[in-house]
Amino acid sequence: MYDIYALARGPLAWGAFIVFFGGIIYRLAAILLEARKKDHVVYAYFSPYYAMRSMLHWIVPFGSRSMRQQPILTTVTFAFHICLIGVPLFLFAHIILFKESFDISWWTLSGMAAQVMTVIVLLSCVYFFVRRIVQPDVRYLSSTADYLILLLVVLPFATGFWAARGWAGFEIATLLHMLSGELLLALIPFTKLSHMFFFPLTRIYAGSEFGAVRNAKDW
Amino acid sequence: MATTEPKANDEPIVLDDAIIEGAEKLSEEDIAQVINDMIRTEGGARFKAYLNTCMSCGYCSGACHYYLSRDKEPRLAPAAKVKQTLGEFVRKKGRVSRETLMRSCEIAFTDCNLCRRCMMYCPFGIDVAFLMLFVRRVCHKLGVVPRYIQDTAHSHSATMNQMWVQEDEWIDTLQWQEDEARDEIPDLRIPLEKEGADVYYSVIGPEPKFRAQLIYQAAVLMHAAGIDWTMTEFPGWDNSDMCMYTGDIEMTARLKKVHFESALRLRSKRIVMGECGHAFRSVYDVGNRFLGWKMPPIEVVHAVAFYDELLAEGRLKIARKFERPVTFHDPCNIVRGQGLHEKARSVVRQSCETFIEMEPNREHNFCCCAGGGVINCGPPYKNKRVKSNRVKAEQLMAAREKGAEVVIAPCHNCHGGLEDIIHHYKIDIEIKFLIDILFECMEK
Structure with a gap:
């Protein structure tokens, strides 16, 4: 048990972070180079002002008509993403690990806040799952990958919550938490979760085309 | 079929x-x-x-x-x-x-x-x-x-226009319209092949084929505003492009090249296009790209922007505003395509007594369901096209209930699409081009 823990805490964590950052760099570089070759318009019409304008409208909750038309989905989506990124980055238990390993630390969430935010992530996933099954258009659009990435997100948060609450078997939960978190990190660049870093690219292009060429709004 | x-x-x-x-x-x-x-x-x-x-x-x-x-x-x-x-x-x-x-x-x-x-x-x-x-x-x-749109693409390849219009037919149509217009305005001309004119005016194939009165009206407007303009008698007069919609980008490039080059050959200062949406898309941000031009090699002005400019400069004057209440349909290709919605509203407000907004409007307006080459896929798809735009019918009915008697749509495809919708859903509303309104209301 301790051996596996050491493995998850050491080499696997390193591996996950390397694959995560390396994967992002690789995929971004690949797509930007391919755009150089085949999608000249992406560079030719790039406009920082309109790209930012578009990004702002889509990164601010209810900044677009589309988001206003689906208030529940929009509220859940924003709450989900904020908690999804916020909890792992500012969790006290995570910062301790960084402190131990590299002697660096930063601001942390209170334990209560982290737990509430984790519950928000989990409930959001339940909402997304139910929505995928219940709403006909989304059900039609959903593929196995869409369900699997939901599971991929649920695992580290559910096990993390379990461990944090100290429920029975929390040692196992901790281990599962580390492993599933590492799996999630490593898979982000190579699954649909890559929308995390493709979002700015597609928005920059859409914003530039709509703003600089077509003098129109894109929100 | x-x-x-x-x-x-x-x-x-x-x-x-x-x-x-x-x-x-x-x-x-x-x-x-x-x-x-x-x-x-x-x-x-x-x-x-x-x-x-x-x-x-x-x-x-x-x-x-x-x-x-x-x-x-x-x-x-x-x-x-x-x-x-x-x-x-x-x-x-x-x-x-x-x-x-x-x-x-x-x-x-x-x-x-x-x-x-x-x-x-x-x-x-x-x-x-x-x-x-x-x-x-x-x-x-x-x-x-689909057969019908492919036939249109064939016409583009063979004649450089959308409607199999032969060169003599094109010139005859212009002379016919000039002749008719001279009944009203004796010194009116439709200048052909004039070098160095301020405006090179181009239209889409269906104008000489079905809607020749639009050329008449444009000629009267140019005359009234004192524009130094010309059209070409050679291929290049048609700015439309269904090849863009069939995926034949090689033909799109050829078509746009002929169009740009005929304006450049005549050393015109800029191209002004009639009220068409897809043609504008093909000239403004599609065809030029296939030819390697970041922006068109010669300034391209859509009719809506042109009218607005003429009104702002006072070259075009409204004698009497259009009395019946109007609403405005924003065509995708000039609104999401070039943001002409405010200019269009400015023209409408200056020329009409009562303007009623449709909801949603501007960039968020619903398409007419004819664009993108769909109406060009012909009769086999007409029923589907009309059925697939009930939201447009509802949008028009809502504008009608607010009092709009006329819907203005400055785009040929939108006209085709909206006409079918109005007919099918029995909406008591008349459809007009912006130039129909201006022609009726301007000082000639």
């Missing part, structure tokens, strides 16, 4: 014999080869980013008039159209059946107007129109294209 009527339960069937004939000639190997070649050569960064990034969230569904009008049929959500076409192409590594190819052809050509409304409703700004055009290009390369 049409083999069967659509079944009541909305089961997908292929309506167009040219699609069936085209597909029958192909083996699965042929199909796979073309699809894979296309993905390898033209499936670039945008293609990959769009397909990888779609989270199947359904934000786009509510943007699509097909989806909304057909009782939220899941197959008609924009992302679903991608899933059924490119999704299958990629998933099966090109080895799709003829049935899938035929269905993909119908989806890309007749279930999407390439209006780009969904791009505004997608959190990632995924350009479904771009992806549908990719499917259309695959279909074009495989020779599987």
